[in-house]
Amino acid sequence: MGMPVEVKATCPVDGTHFTYVSTSSYSIFGRALDGWPRGSWMFPLALPECPQCRIAAVFGALTPEEARRARTLVESEAWRVAADDTSYWRLNLAEAALGRTNAWTRVDRLLSATWQTYGDRARYARYVRALSEALDADSDPLRAENAEAWAVFQTFVANAERQAGDFKGAAARLDRLEATGLRPEGVPELIARTRQLIADGNRQRADLDRHD
Numbered sequence: 001m002g003m004p005v006e007v008k009a010t011c012p013v014d015g016t017h018f019t020y021v022s023t024s025s026y027s028i029f030g031r032a033l034d035g036w037p038r039g040s041w042m043f044p045l046a047l048p049e050c051p052q053c054r055i056a057a058v059f060g061a062l063t064p065e066e067a068r069r070a071r072t073l074v075e076s077e078a079w080r081v082a083a084d085d086t087s088y089w090r091l092n093l094a095e096a097a098l099g100r101t102n103a104w105t106r107v108d109r110l111l112s113a114t115w116q117t118y119g120d121r122a123r124y125a126r127y128v129r130a131l132s133e134a135l136d137a138d139s140d141p142l143r144a145e146n147a148e149a150w151a152v153f154q155t156f157v158a159n160a161e162r163q164a165g166d167f168k169g170a171a172a173r174l175d176r177l178e179a180t181g182l183r184p185e186g187v188p189e190l191i192a193r194t195r196q197l198i199a200d201g202n203r204q205r206a207d208l209d210r211h212d
Contacts (some may be wrong), residue, residue: 001040002025002026002027002039002040002042003023003024003025004022004023004132005021005022005023005024006019006020006021007019007020007021007022007048008049009050009057010057010059011050011052011053011055011057012055012056012057012059012060012070012138013050013053013062013067013070013071013074013123014052015210016051016053018048018049018050018051020046020047020048020049021046022045022046022048023041023045026039026040026041027039027040028209030207030209031103031207031208032159032205032206032207032208033159033190033193033194033197033205033206033207033208034111034114034115034118034156034157034163034205035111035115035153035154035158035159035206036118036134036154036159038207041064042114043115044088044112044116045118046087046105047087047088047091047123048103049087049090052149053071053074054071054074054079054082054083054090054194055090055094056072056087056091056094058088058091058116059094059098059100060115062098066098066099066100069097069099070094070097070098071096072086072097073093073097073098074201075149078093079093085087085113085123085151086112086113086127087116088109088110088112088116089109089110089113089116089127091109092105092106092109092110092113095109100186103138103141103142104133104142106134107131107134107135107138107142107153107157107188110127110129110130110131110134110158110162111153111156111160113127113131114127114128114131114160117182118163120166120204121164121165121206124163125164125165128161128163128164128166129164131157131160132160132161132169133174135153135154135157143180147184148182148184151177151180151182151184151187152184152186154173154174154176154177154192155174155177155190155191155194158170158171158173158174158177158194159197159205159206160201162197162198162202163203163205164192164203165203167198167201170194170198171195171198174191174194174195177189177191190208193206
């Protein structure tokens, strides 16, 4: 069972001290077809965002160049606009600005951002488009690094597209995945379930371990 704890943090940009609520432990009982965990805590996990500038205190000490980039980011129009976005969307922006990102972290942050906006159709669709574009842009290196994880992630994103109402895009993603000939354990079943939901015009989130 997840137990709430109050954690102290320090903003890496302006040194503001603050606290946020996290957990000392949690269990994951299952996942949805879009990868969203079900468990004893809230997912995705809360980020320690500074209440002043909204930068997450996850970077440790910044180099002088990173500190300059961070200050430029928080003073930018893009960051002001991102105040209405989710914490994981902002984390992706911050990691990119600081040069602390790679293909896997980028798609991971954007997938987490979609979990935070499920049910908000307009913003969810925008986040899913950004996720789809990021995955497609880096598809080859991601697949080369870990083909099995890449295949599973493709099913997560296909379900995010389905849930956003982009049935054509979701089906095309599954077509491309099947065309690779990759058959990691469980993936053919995930593809089959997702195709059935697409055929039914079903936009609802579905669990991995339940058939709808």
